[in-house]
Amino acid sequence: MKVKKYLVLITLFILPIVAYLFFASGITNFGKLAILTNGVDDVVNMDGDATFKDNITVLGFLGNDPNNTNGNAFNLNQKIYKRFYAFKDFQFVMVMPKGMEEEAAELKKELGLLVDMSKWNFVFGDEKQINDFFNSLKTDIQLEDDLSTPYAFIIDKDLSLRGRSEDEEEATLYGFNATSVSELNNKMVDDVKIILAEYRLALKKNSADRQK
The missing domain is CATH 1.20.5 (Single alpha-helices involved in coiled-coils or other helix-helix interfaces)
Structure with missing residues (x-):
């Protein structure tokens, strides 16, 4: 007994x-993702209603041919957005060329059949704006001719690009390939968890410090 x-x-x-x-x-x-690029340009100068400031953002570039990129948007919606959108300071920002507003609205409507889309934001710019903005990320990734890329990026509240720095096992990981469900599941989910936990821990620490 x-x-x-x-x-x-x-x-x-x-x-x-x-x-x-x-x-x-x-x-x-x-508990911390590497800061790969400081001082990423904000999207406030593009058409739309979004900012990186004080948000944890998943950033994507959908280009001007939805037939090529809507599958990537669906994967990100299913594997990342649906899992984390309830966090109040978490958002998606998708960059598209001006003139694609109707296509963006249609995509948002289709994805909205599966989940609340209030944290999905679209911004629109001309070719120069989009290229200049993308270059501010300072990655080893190139935009396609249609101003798209299959890669999604994590931007923190201070406008820094976060990811995995080079180590003995893999090269620096600037973005996550949305065509690969495996990469989203095995890497991006974990990294979004880490950055959310990082900010939650910082918030709790600041709250505890104020109570001392």
Whole structure:
């Protein structure tokens, strides 16, 4: 009976503490994404109603041929947006050329059959605006001729591009290939979790400091 009692006590009290310490140490050691580019241009100068400031943003470039990129938008919507849109400071921003407003509205309507689209934003610019803005990311990725790319990017609240810096196993990861469901599931989901946790922990720390 004593052995059974001790097992019950261990299950109820010791294991939760061990689990907490494990996850806490994980956040401490792996809880930040690398800052790859500081001072990314904001999108406030483009047509639309969006800003990176004070938001955690998933950024994409859908170009002027929806037939080539709507599949990427669907993948991002299913694998990333639906999972995280409930966080109040999380958003999507999709860049498209001017003249694509109707196509953007139609895409948003189609995707909205699956989820609340209030955190999906579209902005529109001319070719020079889009190229100049994309170049401010300072990545090793090139825009296609239609001003699209299959890669999605994470921009933090301070207008910095976040990702994975070069290590022994892989090269610097500036963006996530939305044509690959595996990459979205195995890398981007984890990295969005990390940056959200990073800001939540910072918020809790600031709140605790003010209460001292």
